[in-house]
Amino acid sequence: MPFLTYPLALLAAAAIPALAAIYILRNRYRRRQVSSLMLWEFAVLSREGGAKVNKLQLPLVFFLELLALALLVTAATGPRWQLPAHARPLVVIFDDSASMLASSGGAANAPRARAAVALDDLLKSRKFLSIRLVLAGPKPRVLASAVVTAPEVRESLGQWTCQAPDAALDAAIALANDLGGPQSQLLVLTDHAPPGTEFSGDRIQWWAFGTAQPNLAFVNATRTTHGDADRVLLEVANFSATASASAAYRITSGSNLLRSATLNLEPRARQRLILNLPANTPAIEAVLADDALAADNRVTLLPAVRKRIRVQNSLEDVALRTLVDKALDSTGLRSSLSAAPELILHNARVTPAGTNAWGFRILADTNNATSHTGPFIVDTAHPLARGLALDGVVWTTGAGQGTNQFGLPIVTAGNTPLLTTQTDALGREQVTMHLLPDLSTFTATPNWPILFWNLLTWRARETPGVMESNYRLGSEVAIRSLTNTVQLLLPGGASRTLTKSAEEFILEPETPGLYTVVAGVSRWQFAVNLLSPEESDLNTAKTGKWGEWEKPEETRREYASVLWLFVLGALVVMVSHLFLVTHSKGRV
Amino acid sequence: MNPPFRESLLSGEALGQRYALAVPQTALAGATGNQLGRRAGTSIDFQDYREYQPGDDLRTIDWNVFARTDRLTIKLFREEVNPHLDLLLDASRSMDLEATPKAAALLRLAALLATAAENARCTHATWLASDGFLRVANDTLLPSAWEGFNFASRQPLDEAFAILPPRLRRLGIRVLVSDLMWPVDPLAILRRLADGAAAVFVVQLLSQADTEPPEHGNVQLVDSESGEEREIFVDATVAAQYRDALARHRESWDTACRQTGARFVPLVAEKLDTSLPALEEAQLLVPA
Numbered sequence: 001m002p003f004l005t006y007p008l009a010l011l012a013a014a015a016i017p018a019l020a021a022i023y024i025l026r027n028r029y030r031r032r033q034v035s036s037l038m039l040w041e042f043a044v045l046s047r048e049g050g051a052k053v054n055k056l057q058l059p060l061v062f063f064l065e066l067l068a069l070a071l072l073v074t075a076a077t078g079p080r081w082q083l084p085a086h087a088r089p090l091v092v093i094f095d096d097s098a099s100m101l102a103s104s105g106g107a108a109n110a111p112r113a114r115a116a117v118a119l120d121d122l123l124k125s126r127k128f129l130s131i132r133l134v135l136a137g138p139k140p141r142v143l144a145s146a147v148v149t150a151p152e153v154r155e156s157l158g159q160w161t162c163q164a165p166d167a168a169l170d171a172a173i174a175l176a177n178d179l180g181g182p183q184s185q186l187l188v189l190t191d192h193a194p195p196g197t198e199f200s201g202d203r204i205q206w207w208a209f210g211t212a213q214p215n216l217a218f219v220n221a222t223r224t225t226h227g228d229a230d231r232v233l234l235e236v237a238n239f240s241a242t243a244s245a246s247a248a249y250r251i252t253s254g255s256n257l258l259r260s261a262t263l264n265l266e267p268r269a270r271q272r273l274i275l276n277l278p279a280n281t282p283a284i285e286a287v288l289a290d291d292a293l294a295a296d297n298r299v300t301l302l303p304a305v306r307k308r309i310r311v312q313n314s315l316e317d318v319a320l321r322t323l324v325d326k327a328l329d330s331t332g333l334r335s336s337l338s339a340a341p342e343l344i345l346h347n348a349r350v351t352p353a354g355t356n357a358w359g360f361r362i363l364a365d366t367n368n369a370t371s372h373t374g375p376f377i378v379d380t381a382h383p384l385a386r387g388l389a390l391d392g393v394v395w396t397t398g399a400g401q402g403t404n405q406f407g408l409p410i411v412t413a414g415n416t417p418l419l420t421t422q423t424d425a426l427g428r429e430q431v432t433m434h435l436l437p438d439l440s441t442f443t444a445t446p447n448w449p450i451l452f453w454n455l456l457t458w459r460a461r462e463t464p465g466v467m468e469s470n471y472r473l474g475s476e477v478a479i480r481s482l483t484n485t486v487q488l489l490l491p492g493g494a495s496r497t498l499t500k501s502a503e504e505f506i507l508e509p510e511t512p513g514l515y516t517v518v519a520g521v522s523r524w525q526f527a528v529n530l531l532s533p534e535e536s537d538l539n540t541a542k543t544g545k546w547g548e549w550e551k552p553e554e555t556r557r558e559y560a561s562v563l564w565l566f567v568l569g570a571l572v573v574m575v576s577h578l579f580l581v582t583h584s585k586g587r588v
Numbered sequence: 589m590n591p592p593f594r595e596s597l598l599s600g601e602a603l604g605q606r607y608a609l610a611v612p613q614t615a616l617a618g619a620t621g622n623q624l625g626r627r628a629g630t631s632i633d634f635q636d637y638r639e640y641q642p643g644d645d646l647r648t649i650d651w652n653v654f655a656r657t658d659r660l661t662i663k664l665f666r667e668e669v670n671p672h673l674d675l676l677l678d679a680s681r682s683m684d685l686e687a688t689p690k691a692a693a694l695l696r697l698a699a700l701l702a703t704a705a706e707n708a709r710c711t712h713a714t715w716l717a718s719d720g721f722l723r724v725a726n727d728t729l730l731p732s733a734w735e736g737f738n739f740a741s742r743q744p745l746d747e748a749f750a751i752l753p754p755r756l757r758r759l760g761i762r763v764l765v766s767d768l769m770w771p772v773d774p775l776a777i778l779r780r781l782a783d784g785a786a787a788v789f790v791v792q793l794l795s796q797a798d799t800e801p802p803e804h805g806n807v808q809l810v811d812s813e814s815g816e817e818r819e820i821f822v823d824a825t826v827a828a829q830y831r832d833a834l835a836r837h838r839e840s841w842d843t844a845c846r847q848t849g850a851r852f853v854p855l856v857a858e859k860l861d862t863s864l865p866a867l868e869e870a871q872l873l874v875p876a
Contacts (some may be wrong), residue, residue: 029808029819035682035798036769037811037818039833 005078005561012073019069023062061580068573075566080559088183089146090128091176092119092153094160095190096137097167099535102191102293104213111191111209111541112162116154118207119189123150132179133157136172136190137164138474138508142179163295163511165474165532173204185549191541199546210541214240216247216288217296217536219270221529223470225279225304225332232275232301234286238265239537251275253284279303283514283527296536299529300514302469307460308335314346315362320437321345324362327449333456343459358459359430365398369436372397372413379410383458384421384431387450396439406432427503429462431455465524466517472531473512479505481519489516491528593695593737600696601731604703607864607873609710609761611671612787636664671786672757673705673712676721678766681813684739688795691739693857694765697793699731700864700873701763706730707876710761713754717745717766720752742813744770746777756785763789763872767798768837770813774844781850788850789872790841795857801830 004010034040094115103110123131133143133156144156169188176186185203188194191210199206220235238245247263251273263271277284281303288297311334315321324345328334341357348361376390390411395418407422407430421431437443461467464480471477479486479498486505488496491513498505509515509528517524530536640649640660648662677683677698684691698714705712714727714734718741725735743751745766756762762785768774781788802822809818820826838854845852851870855863867873 027806029806030802031808031810032797032802033686033810033812035685035767035794035812036771037809037814037816038769038771039830039837040809040818040820042829042833 005080007077009073009076009078012076013070015073016066016069019062019065023059027059027062061577064573064577064580068570068577071566071570071573075563075570079562079566081562087127087129088185089130089132089180091132091134091180091184091186093134093136093140093169093172093176093186093188094143094157095167095169095188096135096160096162096164097191097535098162098164098295098530098532099210099293099538099541100162100191101295102210102213102215102538102541104292109211111211112160114209115189115207116157116160118209119153119187120150122187123153128185132176132184134172134176134179135160136167136169137510138166138168140168140172140175142175161511163473165472165530165535193540193542193544194546203549204547205549206546208542208544208546210538210543212541213292213538214238214243214245215292215296215536215538216245216265217293217533218286218288218299218529219296219531219533219536220272221286221299221301221470221531223277223284223301223304225306226276228279230277230279230281230304232273232277232284234273234275234299235270236263236265236273236288237270237533237536238267239533239539240267241539242267248289249273249286251284251286253277253281258284279306283525292538293536295512295530296532298512299531300512300527301529302514302525302527305466305469307463307465307467308333309343309456309459309463310335310337310339310341311343311345311456312337312341312357314344316347317364317437320362320364323437323443323448324452327452328456330449331453331456333453333460342463343456356426356428358428358462360433360455361431362433362435363398364436365434366436367398369396369398369439370416371395371439372416372418374413376418377409377412379408382410382421383461384419384451384454385410386454388447388454390442390447392441393445393447394439394441396436397434398436406430429458464519464522466526469526471509471526471528473509473528474532475508477507477509477515477526477528479507479517479519479524481505481517481522483519487518489518491515590737592692594732596692596695597699597731597734600699601703603696603861603864604700604731605707606876607700607704607707607868608876609671609673609701609705609708610868610871610874611708611710611761612871637661638664671708671710672760673701673710674754674756674760674762674785675701675712675714675727676754676762676764676766676781677714677716677724678745678764679716679718679737679739680741680743680745680766680770681739682767682769683793685795685797685812688797688857690767690793690795690857691737693795693855693860694793695731695737696860697765697791697855699734702727702731704873704876705761711757713757715754717741717743717748719743720748721754722752744772744813746770746772749777749780753780756781758784759786761785761787761789763791765791765793767794768792768841769794769798774841775847778844778848778850782848788845788848789870790845790850790852791867792838792841792852792854793857794854799834799856801827 100112101110107113130146130148131153132146133153135141135143143159147153147156167190169190173186173188177184180186186205188204188206190206190208192208194206217237217239218234219237220233222233224231236247236249238247244267245265247265249263250260251258258275265271283300283302286299290297311328313321313324315324343360344357345360345362347363349363372395374390374393376395378385378388378390395413397416397418406417406420409417409420411419417434419431419433421429423429435442442448462480464482466477466479481500484500486498488498488507490496491511498507512528512530515526515528637650637653638661640662644662650661650663653659653661675698677694683694702712702714712727714724715721716724716737718738724737726733762781764781778788778790804823805821807820807822809820842852851872853866853870853872855866864873
């Protein structure tokens with residue numbers, strides 16, 4: 001693409017029409033009456049013989065003067081031409097968030113389509129050393145390897161699906177900087193203005209193609225267990241800044257219509273819908289009427305996961321066993337012992353043998369009992385310690401266990417471990433608790449059932465299957481399986497094989513919909529919904545361009561001057577003009 | 589009549605007072621008039637003697653000579669003749685070419701010649717060549733009294749001869765004033781003019797627009813008589829070709845005039861006053 005150092009010099013181009021006007025006025029046919037045409041017969045015959053093509057009768061020197069003038073005007077602008085050796089790499093950052101598909105006038109008006117067209121135009125008009133593509137979803141991702149031509153870029157844009165619940169543009173820009181190097185030029189294609197009042201991104205151009213428009217959306221959707229029933233909560237928001245809206249919604253389960261009504265929402269208001277469903281109700285689907293953004297008009301909710309743990313309570317002390325049973329029952333996560341236990345509570349100093357169950361032992365040695373009132377040191381990051389509040393608690397333990405001989409401490413009082421855990425060679429967790437219930441207030445506080453809720457939840461998390469059945473788009477889904485590979489069936493019908501690299505499969509679904517995991521004979525399902533208020537709010541969408549890739553002096557370095565070419569051309573034309581004038585016997 | 593035309597006639601009449609028509613000897617023959625002819629006649633001016641021949645007027649016998657020589661001798665007296673000028677004016681459209689003084693110069697020249705003829709005691713008749721040759725109204729009077737000039741004819745001069753030829757006086761002086769701008773064999777015209785004429789003068793009256801081609805550039809030429817149009821680009825070459833064509837045209841008339849004993853005098857309308865010596869040189873006019 002050419003670059004003009006002094007574009008104002010183009011004003012001199014006004015001389016071109018002036019020259020044309022002079023010639024046209026000079027060469028227009030002047031009417032002249034003559035006594036007779038008899039003396040002009042020679043000229044008439046000559047014209048009729050072969051000069052009819054030149055109707056305007058503009059002499060050749062006119063075109064030469066025109067060409068010389070155009071060349072001189074172009075030379076005056078200081079033209080520069082980008083040389084291939086000076087081309088710089090380009091890194092394009094694509095906003096992959098769902099709002100890039102928002103459009104009330106067809107897909108062609110969506111920011112994604114408009115951005116793709118603008119990028120295509122840019123690549124046709126300017127050459128880059130290489131082009132890297134970065135997809136800005138919740139985490140930035142590099143699309144393919146470096147490409148050079150516009151068709152290659154178009155081919156890669158198939159992966160730009162705009163389904164993400166968020167676009168981490170800052171992280172994507174940082175990745176693009178690393179990817180392209182200090183000489184690279186960055187182009188951000190999004191639907192909103194850059195952050196801050198003044199955009200001063202160095203080497204970055206920020207192109208936005210969004211349009212502010214009203215939108216109704218599901219912004220929250222949960223389905224939780226509530227006793228034996230499921231409770232469904234849906235939250236609908238009106239993201240219009242000025243207009244009230246009526247949101248017609250339908251909630252179905254298969255072919256059964258569960259509810260259909262209309263919500264009247266004030267500008268920027270939200271409204272919640274709560275449904276209580278029998279636990280055996282299959283997946284439900286809630287749908288809003290079509291509007292600017294289609295992705296946030298539909299949610300699918302599967303029945304909540306009910307994982308319960310088979311617990312064998314082998315504690316010897318009756319009072320303590322009773323206390324534990326009450327705590328276990330209060331969690332609602334304990335199931336009957338229909339099969340081998342998954343958790344054994346006991347008082348033995350050794351690990352129960354011959355079982356894959358986790359162990360939870362309570363050591364109540366009454367010798368040299370010591371009461372601890374704090375301060376307690378709690379590893380709050382551990383699943384067992386979540387929600388524990390030990391201030392004011394009296395925790396009494398027996399003597400003799402002074403050193404940490406039972407693994408990683410979770411709760412300690414000074415250097416005295418009170419609650420520890422250890423993973424044995426089979427991957428089982430063995431939790432040890434030092435506690436004299438009779439001399440402690442711990443069992444009388446809410447910490448007691450919380451501890452067992454944490455214990456059962458932690459254990460349930462380690463059982464095969466998915467932890468939850470409904471996820472927001474962008475959140476991690478953890479799947480536990482006893483097999484090393486699982487088959488993941490995607491909402492579109494495609495499938496992927498996942499290979500275990502750690503204890504569990506971690507995946508980040510990229511599109512909303514219903515997913516199925518097949519692990520041997522086991523099948524689990526989970527649903528993913530957009531539920532992203534930031535993406536559904538289209539009021540901040542904007543169209544515009546911000547930033548420059550380089551300063552003019554940098555551009556001059558990148559572009560080589562071709563002024564000499566135009567001056568040389570003008571000289572050649574002027575010499576030709578002179579030759580014609582002097583050798584044409586007056587026919588000029 | 590058109591006031592400018594009247595002014596031209598008056599101007600030519602005033603200018604003609606300074607000249608007289610140069611009457612050639614051949615013109616001094618013809619009907620009885622007020623000038624002495626070159627032949628014997630009935631005037632009182634003695635010319636010669638000769639022997640009586642039967643049929644001679646007995647009144648011319650010089651009886652004194654008979655008494656001395658006993659021979660009948662008669663006295664010959666100079667003939668009295670009245671020389672005549674036939675002025676043939678081209679009244680075609682081209683003689684009133686727009687933006688040129690051709691028509692005015694034509695009338696001025698005609699008035700001059702007629703007045704000069706008066707000064708030379710010649711009778712004169714003025715013919716307008718339009719759709720045939722027609723006498724100018726009051727042409728026997730002074731030019732300032734002439735009427736009926738209308739330069740609207742599309743007929744070339746040879747066509748006018750064919751339609752209605754002029755009744756030209758024998759042994760008269762015939763002056764054709766025209767721009768000669770039509771394609772014709774000059775000899776055909778000149779032979780008709782020279783037949784029975786004492787002298788024939790062809791005055792080609794052109795304007796500067798006729799003698800000089802237009803300036804360089806594109807020109808749409810319009811034939812003043814036929815209305816035909818031509819678009820050409822005039823450059824130095826074309827201008828030179830035009831001048832060559834005009835020179836050849838004049839040369840053809842000059843040659844034809846010499847072949848028929850006529851005189852060819854080219855004049856330029858804009859330079860009429862300074863061109864009058866050419867008429868003297870051609871022995872058409874003499875100072876009065």
